[in-house]
Amino acid sequence: VQLVESGGGLVQPGGSLRLSCVVSGFTVNTNYMTWVRQAPGKGLEWVSVIYSGGSTYYAESVKGRLTISRDNSKNTVYLQINSLRAEDTGVYYCAREADGGASGYWYFDLWGRGTLVTVSS
Amino acid sequence: SSELTQDPAVSVALGQTVRITCQGDSLRNYFASWYQQKPGQAPVLVMYGKNNRPAGIPDRFSGSNSGNTASLTITGAQAEDEADYYCNSRDNYAHRDFGGGTKLTVL
Numbered sequence: 001v002q003l004v005e006s007g008g009g010l011v012q013p014g015g016s017l018r019l020s021c022v023v024s025g026f027t028v029n030t031n032y033m034t035w036v037r038q039a040p041g042k043g044l045e046w047v048s049v050i051y052s053g054g055s056t057y058y059a060e061s062v063k064g065r066l067t068i069s070r071d072n073s074k075n076t077v078y079l080q081i082n083s084l085r086a087e088d089t090g091v092y093y094c095a096r097e098a099d100g101g102a103s104g105y106w107y108f109d110l111w112g113r114g115t116l117v118t119v120s121s
Numbered sequence: 122s123s124e125l126t127q128d129p130a131v132s133v134a135l136g137q138t139v140r141i142t143c144q145g146d147s148l149r150n151y152f153a154s155w156y157q158q159k160p161g162q163a164p165v166l167v168m169y170g171k172n173n174r175p176a177g178i179p180d181r182f183s184g185s186n187s188g189n190t191a192s193l194t195i196t197g198a199q200a201e202d203e204a205d206y207y208c209n210s211r212d213n214y215a216h217r218d219f220g221g222g223t224k225l226t227v228l
Contacts, residue, residue: 034217036164043123044156044164044207046217057215093163100151106211107154107169114163 001025001110003094008115011084019079019115021094029072032097034108035079037117039090048079049097084119091116125153125208125220132226133198141223143191143208153191153208155184158222164207168193195225203227 007019021033034049048058048068056068067080077094091114100106125145133139143153152171156164166175168184181199185192191210195202208220 036219043205043222044158044209044219046209046219049215049217055215059216098169100211103170105152105154105170105173106217107166108156108164108209109166109169109175111163111165 003096003110003112005092005094005112005115008092008117010118010120012121013084013086013119015084015119016080016082017084017117019081019092019094019117021077021079021112023075023077023094023096026096027072028070028075028077032099033068033070033077034095034097035068035077036093036095036108037088037090038093038114039087042090045090047092050077052099081117084117086119089117089119123221124212124218125210127206127208127220127223129221130224130226132228133195134228135200136197138194138196139198139225141193141195141206141225143193143210143220144189145210145218145220146189147210147212147218148186148189148191150213151210152186153184153210155191155193156207156209157202158205158207159203167206198225198227200227 002024035047050068070077093114094112095108096110155168158164172184
Protein backbone atom coordinates (compact mmCIF):
# COMPACT_ATOMS: atom_id res chain seq x y z
CA VAL A 1 0.00 0.00 0.00
CA GLN A 2 1.50 3.28 -1.05
CA LEU A 3 0.56 6.88 -1.81
CA VAL A 4 3.11 8.88 -3.78
CA GLU A 5 2.65 12.58 -4.37
CA SER A 6 4.35 14.54 -7.11
CA GLY A 7 3.98 17.74 -9.06
CA GLY A 8 5.27 20.23 -6.55
CA GLY A 9 7.93 22.78 -7.30
CA LEU A 10 8.72 26.47 -7.50
CA VAL A 11 5.94 28.53 -9.02
CA GLN A 12 5.45 32.24 -9.42
CA PRO A 13 2.52 33.97 -7.75
CA GLY A 14 -0.55 33.76 -9.92
CA GLY A 15 0.60 30.53 -11.52
CA SER A 16 -0.97 27.08 -11.46
CA LEU A 17 0.05 23.58 -10.48
CA ARG A 18 -1.46 20.15 -10.64
CA LEU A 19 -0.42 17.80 -7.89
CA SER A 20 -0.76 14.05 -8.34
CA CYS A 21 -1.15 11.24 -5.83
CA VAL A 22 -0.54 7.83 -7.34
CA VAL A 23 -2.02 5.08 -5.21
CA SER A 24 -1.12 1.42 -5.06
CA GLY A 25 -2.67 -1.28 -2.90
CA PHE A 26 -6.25 0.00 -2.94
CA THR A 27 -8.53 1.79 -5.37
CA VAL A 28 -9.16 5.53 -5.13
CA ASN A 29 -12.72 5.29 -6.39
CA THR A 30 -13.85 3.11 -3.47
CA ASN A 31 -12.28 5.30 -0.83
CA TYR A 32 -12.39 8.85 0.43
CA MET A 33 -9.21 10.66 -0.62
CA THR A 34 -8.08 13.90 0.90
CA TRP A 35 -5.37 16.53 0.61
CA VAL A 36 -3.75 18.12 3.64
CA ARG A 37 -1.11 20.83 3.51
CA GLN A 38 1.45 22.18 5.92
CA ALA A 39 3.13 25.54 5.61
CA PRO A 40 6.78 25.67 6.72
CA GLY A 41 6.98 25.48 10.49
CA LYS A 42 3.19 25.48 10.81
CA GLY A 43 0.45 22.99 11.58
CA LEU A 44 -1.62 20.72 9.39
CA GLU A 45 -4.40 22.23 7.32
CA TRP A 46 -7.14 20.16 5.70
CA VAL A 47 -7.66 21.28 2.11
CA SER A 48 -10.06 19.02 0.24
CA VAL A 49 -11.71 15.61 0.04
CA ILE A 50 -13.26 13.56 -2.74
CA TYR A 51 -15.73 10.90 -1.71
CA SER A 52 -16.00 7.49 -3.27
CA GLY A 53 -19.27 8.64 -4.83
CA GLY A 54 -17.52 11.63 -6.38
CA SER A 55 -18.70 14.44 -4.11
CA THR A 56 -16.04 17.02 -3.38
CA TYR A 57 -15.54 19.43 -0.51
CA TYR A 58 -13.04 22.22 0.13
CA ALA A 59 -11.76 24.30 2.98
CA GLU A 60 -13.22 27.79 2.86
CA SER A 61 -9.70 29.24 2.67
CA VAL A 62 -9.10 27.63 -0.74
CA LYS A 63 -12.56 27.34 -2.21
CA GLY A 64 -12.71 28.53 -5.81
CA ARG A 65 -8.99 28.12 -6.47
CA LEU A 66 -8.54 24.40 -5.89
CA THR A 67 -10.08 21.44 -7.64
CA ILE A 68 -9.78 17.86 -6.49
CA SER A 69 -10.34 15.08 -8.99
CA ARG A 70 -9.39 11.51 -9.70
CA ASP A 71 -8.60 9.23 -12.62
CA ASN A 72 -9.82 5.76 -11.79
CA SER A 73 -7.93 4.19 -14.69
CA LYS A 74 -4.67 5.54 -13.30
CA ASN A 75 -5.70 5.09 -9.67
CA THR A 76 -4.58 8.65 -9.11
CA VAL A 77 -5.97 11.65 -7.27
CA TYR A 78 -5.19 15.19 -8.36
CA LEU A 79 -5.24 18.64 -6.83
CA GLN A 80 -5.32 21.53 -9.25
CA ILE A 81 -4.26 24.80 -7.63
CA ASN A 82 -4.85 28.05 -9.49
CA SER A 83 -3.96 31.66 -8.74
CA LEU A 84 -1.17 30.54 -6.45
CA ARG A 85 -0.30 32.80 -3.55
CA ALA A 86 2.66 32.90 -1.19
CA GLU A 87 0.45 31.43 1.53
CA ASP A 88 -0.04 28.30 -0.57
CA THR A 89 3.61 27.44 0.05
CA GLY A 90 4.05 24.20 1.93
CA VAL A 91 4.09 20.43 1.80
CA TYR A 92 0.98 18.87 0.33
CA TYR A 93 0.04 15.44 1.61
CA CYS A 94 -2.37 12.99 0.07
CA ALA A 95 -4.17 10.71 2.51
CA ARG A 96 -6.84 8.05 2.55
CA GLU A 97 -9.77 8.76 4.79
CA ALA A 98 -11.94 6.11 6.37
CA ASP A 99 -15.61 6.47 5.49
CA GLY A 100 -17.23 7.07 8.83
CA GLY A 101 -20.78 6.80 7.57
CA ALA A 102 -21.32 3.41 9.16
CA SER A 103 -18.94 3.51 12.12
CA GLY A 104 -19.11 7.20 12.93
CA TYR A 105 -15.33 7.31 12.78
CA TRP A 106 -13.60 9.48 10.20
CA TYR A 107 -9.83 9.38 10.16
CA PHE A 108 -6.84 9.51 7.82
CA ASP A 109 -5.19 6.11 8.02
CA LEU A 110 -2.70 6.21 5.14
CA TRP A 111 -0.50 9.13 4.14
CA GLY A 112 1.97 9.85 1.41
CA ARG A 113 5.31 11.56 2.04
CA GLY A 114 4.15 14.82 0.53
CA THR A 115 5.25 17.13 -2.25
CA LEU A 116 6.64 20.62 -1.65
CA VAL A 117 5.05 23.61 -3.32
CA THR A 118 6.92 26.91 -3.17
CA VAL A 119 5.24 30.06 -4.43
CA SER A 120 7.75 32.82 -4.94
CA SER A 121 8.89 35.28 -7.54
CA SER B 122 -8.11 29.53 11.78
CA SER B 123 -8.87 26.22 13.44
CA GLU B 124 -12.07 25.56 15.34
CA LEU B 125 -10.22 22.94 17.38
CA THR B 126 -8.07 24.22 20.22
CA GLN B 127 -4.94 22.51 21.50
CA ASP B 128 -2.29 23.60 23.97
CA PRO B 129 0.75 24.63 21.91
CA ALA B 130 3.24 22.75 24.07
CA VAL B 131 3.27 20.11 26.78
CA SER B 132 6.14 18.40 28.54
CA VAL B 133 6.38 15.13 30.44
CA ALA B 134 9.09 13.37 32.36
CA LEU B 135 10.29 10.10 30.89
CA GLY B 136 8.02 7.28 32.01
CA GLN B 137 5.29 9.56 33.32
CA THR B 138 1.77 10.11 32.01
CA VAL B 139 0.70 13.02 29.85
CA ARG B 140 -2.66 14.05 28.47
CA ILE B 141 -3.04 16.14 25.34
CA THR B 142 -6.42 17.77 24.88
CA CYS B 143 -8.45 19.10 21.98
CA GLN B 144 -11.52 21.29 22.38
CA GLY B 145 -14.17 22.26 19.88
CA ASP B 146 -17.91 22.28 19.32
CA SER B 147 -17.67 19.72 16.50
CA LEU B 148 -16.46 17.18 19.06
CA ARG B 149 -19.95 17.08 20.54
CA ASN B 150 -21.10 15.38 17.33
CA TYR B 151 -18.01 13.74 15.85
CA PHE B 152 -15.15 11.79 17.32
CA ALA B 153 -11.63 13.15 17.03
CA SER B 154 -8.71 11.39 15.44
CA TRP B 155 -5.12 11.98 16.50
CA TYR B 156 -1.89 12.19 14.52
CA GLN B 157 1.73 12.09 15.54
CA GLN B 158 4.21 13.95 13.40
CA LYS B 159 7.96 13.89 13.83
CA PRO B 160 10.24 16.42 12.10
CA GLY B 161 10.51 15.87 8.37
CA GLN B 162 7.99 13.05 8.37
CA ALA B 163 4.40 12.60 7.33
CA PRO B 164 1.76 12.41 10.06
CA VAL B 165 0.87 9.02 11.49
CA LEU B 166 -2.56 8.07 12.82
CA VAL B 167 -2.30 7.08 16.50
CA MET B 168 -5.92 7.16 17.73
CA TYR B 169 -9.44 7.38 16.36
CA GLY B 170 -13.03 6.97 17.47
CA LYS B 171 -13.90 6.31 21.07
CA ASN B 172 -10.53 4.70 21.87
CA ASN B 173 -9.19 2.87 18.84
CA ARG B 174 -5.51 2.33 18.15
CA PRO B 175 -4.33 1.41 14.66
CA ALA B 176 -2.16 -1.65 14.32
CA GLY B 177 1.39 -0.97 15.43
CA ILE B 178 0.57 1.85 17.83
CA PRO B 179 1.73 1.00 21.36
CA ASP B 180 -0.94 0.43 23.99
CA ARG B 181 0.50 3.26 26.10
CA PHE B 182 -1.58 5.49 23.81
CA SER B 183 -5.24 5.84 24.72
CA GLY B 184 -8.08 8.18 23.87
CA SER B 185 -11.16 9.56 25.56
CA ASN B 186 -13.98 11.95 24.82
CA SER B 187 -16.25 14.10 26.96
CA GLY B 188 -18.55 16.81 25.73
CA ASN B 189 -16.56 19.16 23.54
CA THR B 190 -13.18 17.75 24.55
CA ALA B 191 -11.13 14.88 23.18
CA SER B 192 -8.00 13.67 24.92
CA LEU B 193 -4.99 11.63 23.95
CA THR B 194 -3.18 10.08 26.90
CA ILE B 195 0.28 8.56 26.85
CA THR B 196 0.89 6.38 29.90
CA GLY B 197 4.59 5.89 30.48
CA ALA B 198 5.89 8.31 27.88
CA GLN B 199 8.99 7.25 25.98
CA ALA B 200 11.66 9.33 24.33
CA GLU B 201 10.35 8.30 20.91
CA ASP B 202 6.96 9.84 21.72
CA GLU B 203 8.46 13.31 21.45
CA ALA B 204 6.64 14.81 18.48
CA ASP B 205 3.88 17.15 17.39
CA TYR B 206 0.36 15.85 17.94
CA TYR B 207 -2.68 17.01 16.01
CA CYS B 208 -6.35 16.32 16.54
CA ASN B 209 -8.84 16.30 13.68
CA SER B 210 -12.58 16.22 13.38
CA ARG B 211 -15.28 17.12 10.92
CA ASP B 212 -18.37 19.27 10.94
CA ASN B 213 -21.90 18.87 9.66
CA TYR B 214 -20.89 20.33 6.30
CA ALA B 215 -18.27 17.68 5.54
CA HIS B 216 -15.40 20.03 6.29
CA ARG B 217 -12.50 18.60 8.24
CA ASP B 218 -10.42 20.60 10.68
CA PHE B 219 -7.11 20.10 12.44
CA GLY B 220 -6.23 21.53 15.78
CA GLY B 221 -3.24 23.83 15.93
CA GLY B 222 -1.03 21.04 17.23
CA THR B 223 0.70 20.27 20.53
CA LYS B 224 4.46 19.95 20.72
CA LEU B 225 5.25 17.19 23.21
CA THR B 226 8.64 17.28 24.91
CA VAL B 227 9.81 14.23 26.85
CA LEU B 228 12.22 15.32 29.56
